[in-house]
Amino acid sequence: MAERILYQFPISHYCEKSRWQLDHKGLAYRTVNLLPVTHRVRTHWLARTNTVPLLRDGKRRVSDSTKIAYYLEKYYPDQPLLPKAGDARARVIELEQQFDRYGVHVRRWVYGQILDRSEVMTALVGDCGLPGPLERLAKPLVREAIRRGYAINPQRVMRSEQRVEEALVLLESELKKGQGQYLVGDRFSLADITAASMLAPLISPQGSPWDLFDETTLSPTLRKQMENWRARPAGKWLLAMYAQDR
Numbered sequence: 001m002a003e004r005i006l007y008q009f010p011i012s013h014y015c016e017k018s019r020w021q022l023d024h025k026g027l028a029y030r031t032v033n034l035l036p037v038t039h040r041v042r043t044h045w046l047a048r049t050n051t052v053p054l055l056r057d058g059k060r061r062v063s064d065s066t067k068i069a070y071y072l073e074k075y076y077p078d079q080p081l082l083p084k085a086g087d088a089r090a091r092v093i094e095l096e097q098q099f100d101r102y103g104v105h106v107r108r109w110v111y112g113q114i115l116d117r118s119e120v121m122t123a124l125v126g127d128c129g130l131p132g133p134l135e136r137l138a139k140p141l142v143r144e145a146i147r148r149g150y151a152i153n154p155q156r157v158m159r160s161e162q163r164v165e166e167a168l169v170l171l172e173s174e175l176k177k178g179q180g181q182y183l184v185g186d187r188f189s190l191a192d193i194t195a196a197s198m199l200a201p202l203i204s205p206q207g208s209p210w211d212l213f214d215e216t217t218l219s220p221t222l223r224k225q226m227e228n229w230r231a232r233p234a235g236k237w238l239l240a241m242y243a244q245d246r
């Protein structure tokens, strides 16, 4: 059988979205961790792209979590995540796009708080198959590349915090419209996977890829913020999604 590979960064929430979808559909795959920065050589060679996730499914190569989502729905329609037609389909598509866009702000806000922690570089660089001395050399370079590439600076992080709040409000208002379990109708869909993957780094549910820290070592301000988010409806929903549907 042809091999299925997801090229990824383990703590990328866009990669989490694709892993969740593959897992939901029960599709076998293996992950290959790429080293941020030099990953571009591989992703460009494979699919003329600079970003992960990138799915290699036998001979086919698909990059971008949204394109991967549509690809998987088309070729592996079991356990569907996208309604076939009608208003529900349009709504899932719209929410998927909205939460995907908020993902950029979640990423900037989270890195703004934790980029200097060693656990982050260990998660990103530690499992890429580099020998020890190279790994030690790579970590500060990757950290600075992330700082520059994602504009992790105080002004931009502050603006992203407002967009994060908007995302949480959107999630809460959508949940109010339905029965509170899923975003569109009474079925788990791509909208739920996207919202949960994009926002979960804010509260690092147990067992998720962002469960990296001994939280008692985080700053009191960050701990308080996470506690507040976990206590509000959006946070409770995210925790429930990870506990029940992930």
Ligand SMILES: N[C@@H](CCC(=O)N[C@@H](CS)C(=O)NCC(=O)O)C(=O)O
Pocket: 009, 012, 013, 014, 015, 037, 040, 050, 051, 052, 053, 063, 064, 065, 066, 100, 149
């Ligand atoms: N729209 C893309 C965004 C993917 C994305 O931003 N991936 C980041 C990791 S979270 C990446 O590969 N960054 C590396 C780079 O930009 O060089 C998707 O949905 O897949």
